Amino acid sequence: MNQIMPNNSKVSGHRSTLFSITLKPFLALVLILMISLGVKAENLVAVSTEDVKPLPGDVAVAKIWTYQQNLVAVDSRDNIWSFDQTTDKWDKKEIPFRGIVKGTAISADSTYLLMADPSTGWINRVESFGSSEQPQGYSMPMLPEPLKFAAASILDEKLFIVGTSAQGASKMLALDLSSDNAEWQNYPVWSGDGGVVTSVIAQTDRLQVTLKHEASTEEQMWQWLPKDGWQQRSILQGNVIEGTARSMGQGHALYLVTSADGSSVKVMSFQTITGAWAELERWDNHGTLSGTGWKKGILWVASANDQNGTQLGLAQVQSRQNLLSLTDWVILVVYLIAMLGMGLYFYLQQGQSSESNFFLGGRSIPFWAAGISIYASNASSISYIAVPAKAFATNWQYLMSNMILVLGLIFVAVWIVPLLRRLNLISVFHYLETRFHPSIRVISSILFIVFQLGGRMTVILYLPSLALSTVTGLDITMCILVMGFVTICYTVLGGMKAVIWTDVLQLFVMFGGTIFAIVFILMKLDGGTTEFISSALADDKFKMVDFSFNLTDATIWGFLFLVFFDTVLTFPKDQVLMQRVFSTSSAKEAGRSMWTFSAIVIPGSAMFYLIGTALYVFYQANPGRMDPSLSLDATFPLFISAELPVGVTGLIIAGIFAAAMSTLSSILNSVATVSTVDFYEKWFKTSDEKTNLRFAEIVTVVAGLIGIALALLLASYNVNSLLDVALELWGLLGGGFAGAYTLGMFTKRANWQGVIVGVTASFIVTFMAWTVDLVHPYFYMPLSVFVCIVVGYAASWFFPAPERLDGLTIYADQAGSKVQAADQ
CATH class of the missing domain: 2.120.10.80 (Kelch-type beta propeller)
Structure with missing residues (x-):
């Protein structure tokens, strides 16, 4: 406890300074909005x-x-x-x-x-x-x-x-x-x-x-x-x-x-x-x-x-594109400058004096900030655009997955996160090497990097840029370049501290814009809240639970299956989330970060579903305000650009940028971390910390440029099918290695030979399911995890049991010195 107190006091000291520099731009935005409110009324x-x-x-x-x-x-x-x-x-x-x-x-x-x-x-x-x-x-x-x-x-x-x-x-x-x-x-x-x-x-x-x-x-x-x-x-x-x-x-x-x-x-x-x-x-x-x-x-x-x-x-x-006003542009530019300013602030405050600072914020991040950052990184601009579109088109059934997720996160906060935080890891894949074999660490790290750059980062840059360009006239190339380069700059300058504290600010921008849009719609409806509720209830838009036994639909059983295998048993598989857990000062603080995350999940997700339902009621009452030629994913961006007052449009577009940039910065920092810790430091064992940091900064820039280039490629050739392929490949190839965490944390008998057999079997079974369309791609990951666990555990009995498991399973309380020495 005495060791934690100095860290907390240091954090609170710089926190007040941090908010003093970030609140000024925010207050400036509010002032601009108050001056410039004016409702658009052109024919759409x-x-x-x-x-x-x-x-x-x-x-x-x-x-x-x-x-x-x-x-x-x-x-x-x-x-x-x-x-x-x-x-x-x-x-x-x-x-x-x-x-x-x-x-x-x-x-x-x-x-x-x-x-x-x-x-x-x-x-x-x-x-x-x-x-x-x-x-x-x-x-x-x-x-x-x-x-x-x-x-x-x-x-x-x-x-x-x-x-x-x-x-x-x-x-x-x-x-x-x-x-x-x-x-x-x-x-x-x-x-x-x-x-x-x-x-x-x-x-x-x-x-x-x-x-x-x-x-x-x-x-x-x-x-x-x-x-x-x-x-x-x-x-x-x-x-x-x-x-x-x-x-x-x-x-x-x-x-x-x-x-x-x-x-x-x-x-x-x-x-x-x-x-x-x-x-x-x-x-x-x-x-x-x-x-x-x-x-x-x-x-x-x-x-x-x-x-x-x-x-x-x-x-x-x-179709008529609703071009941004000068006020909207000013707000968007001020927001982007604020993000760059935060990165520069942390760079000037202390620079990147150590790997711990760049990768983990010196392990001094408050639990609540880490929890907010976990949510912001997990949400992304896809949630900001796709979730309202889903609620507009259907109902709230997918919200049930978030409600079940909270139950899973409670288990994660109590058992899994403290276990891994006590090991003082930087890369979560190091656990797989210590528990099993170096080859498992290497392959899983490579798959993580490839998927983040080739799949996730590309999608996060491309899809919101496409939606915004369609309805506002913003050039899609410009959107991709601006989001990408600004994120690269503040991530390289400020490291993990800049990533987490910009996430905190960006979450308030996202939520503030969404709440304003909901209130605005209710005010525009003739019947107000009463019309909203009655119309939504009449068309069953609040339906959340489907008890049918059908894995091709969004049923409660499917969500239970998904959360159990994708969160409870395999939460450590995502370096992006785990790196925030590792940035806290202790195992206790790490657990609290997960409690914070779980506390935000339901109200945060409900807001995005609420805006989707509100859009449904609004456009049902005003059908002429919809553009028939647009995709459903453009529904919320269309409303933002065509209906909201001047100034508010700029703020909410900044929120879409924020949702994308929070996830992008997290991906960049995590890819740099894994590349440095899992590969560079292992290949160049004599390199000093300054050289390692320089390599991490270079990787951050290169990874960002790769993501930007791939997003521009999608924008140029419109090869949307590649996005689906990338996501399916992650389920096909990544699920088995995710199951390795389950075998490592929850069993004492699993060994590296059994894990190799389990991973191979999971790939074969999932590939067969993919070829015959056995289940929805949503379930490739849990299916792969399930096969890896069952086959891997059974195969482990044919090989010698592991000799030492100190601190590596949920059945042990103390962390093994072997892991501590490797990452400290």
Whole structure:
């Protein structure tokens, strides 16, 4: 206890100085906000209309569709035409088109035609469209029965046809396009008295179907999800024009609709998540007949003024980027300067006099600051953007994982963290060498570095930059470079102290911006808090628990399984988090840091889910304020840029930067630590502390530049699939080594030979699960850990038991001198 007191007094002494330098910029931000509050009220989305060159002469369009983004038309004389966008001309093809097309189903690279029997006019088969040169593709299996009316779309590699049979019964048929021998399958239809299907579109994970009853001037919108079945969503005032329904973005559908009296044509958007309609544009109806989705909107076919031929037009959605004001820029720049100032402050205060200072803040970080830093590092900008988007699109089920996580953290705080802190480690992977074998330490360290640079850091830089550039006009390259270089600078200058204390400030920026946004939304709603709660409850947006036994869904059993294997048994696997634990002054303080972390998890996470639900209610009441072309992940950034007062926008964008930079700085410092302690010092045993520090600083810069370069690569080539591959590879390769911690801490019998066998088995089993899609990628890590533990422990019985385990398991109280000597 006496040894801890001087450290505490030193920390409190510099802490007051620290806050004196950081509060001034913050108070300046508040002053700027008070001066500059002004609500933006511009129209968010515009629709541009233009004429498209009609078919030559007086030839009328009988049917029109797109094939691989190109327009294809069949005229009234069965000639087929393709539109050349470079020359703005229609080209007539030599081969005539045979058959009557009653509908189309269009994907990015394929087009399927609903073909009718010439004698009855009823749809009896489907043909793939080959190309404008060879229009007749291959025929699909004949429909089980002909349909009088139908529309079609493609969802999850299945062709769905929804329509009315010759007997007047509603039908839904599906054909698996991924199978060569597939047959048509019947699916249940909606309840009620039928109706004529006027459109079917696929959006993300669902089908949207519009139904019209005879002589009605309105239509019903029905939704079908494979798991939940049919649900009626809303009523459309007017009638959908044939062929004009299309999906847009990740959560919208676009329609061309005639008004109830037929006098006008409207461009309508339907938000598939909130179930709200918005009118985007309207013009007089001059005989609009049909159309198809094209470019960023809808192409329509209308009667020509001279009654011969047809005329064509295109309505496109035009997104408007909400450029930052001067005030927003000032706030953002002040924030970035404050981050650099904190790094410079710690550098000037004491420099980097030792490895302990650079890597661990001199082991003098207060427990509460370490706990806040753990949360900030674990949250990242992905949580700031993706969690509200998830809550907007679904509900609060994923919050249950955080609630269960707190229970796991209690165990970690009592048993695991004190055990590892007593060992006085710098690199947590050193534990694997001491408990098992140097090779296990080396491989796990390499995997950690590769994943942090190639996967995690790249994603954290790229995704928020992409979202911000989409809605604010900020250049994505500039976002990546600014976040990356500022983070590199203050991390190199201030080391772990700069990382942790900037995390503390950044957490308040993140939370402050989120709370303001929530309050602002409640004030904007006509019914205030009452409307928010009633709307969210009506649509089951607060649902948190799913008791079904299905590992492909976010169930409570899946979260229990995940937390048990990913947190309770393997918490030490992440050097980024453990380094904050090691920066405290004692095992007792380390445990308290985890208690602080666990105390923030639920309220902190709940805020991000709350903002997602608040966005749902806001956009349900104001559907015209959404941009149909944006992804769901852009929902919160869109609200920030389009709805919040000038100045507040800058502060919350600073919060997104803060969320990214807190995690980036943590990754950079941890990669430098592992590279120096686990590799450089082992290879160059005679190097002095000054040389080691210089190497760590160089690694910090190089690691940052690698992360920036990879993020810029993603931005240039838009290879989003690499992100998924990186995350899946971490589950495939990293889970086994995470299980090694479990075998080391919780068993006395496990040895290095058994661990090698367990890691190998975990890789094989997880790889097989990956190849056959056995479980959701979310569960690759716990599956890998489970296999490693079971196989590794069983295999250990075939080899000699370890001879010395002092302080290396939860069953021993005192740390072994072997570990202490190595890292001190």
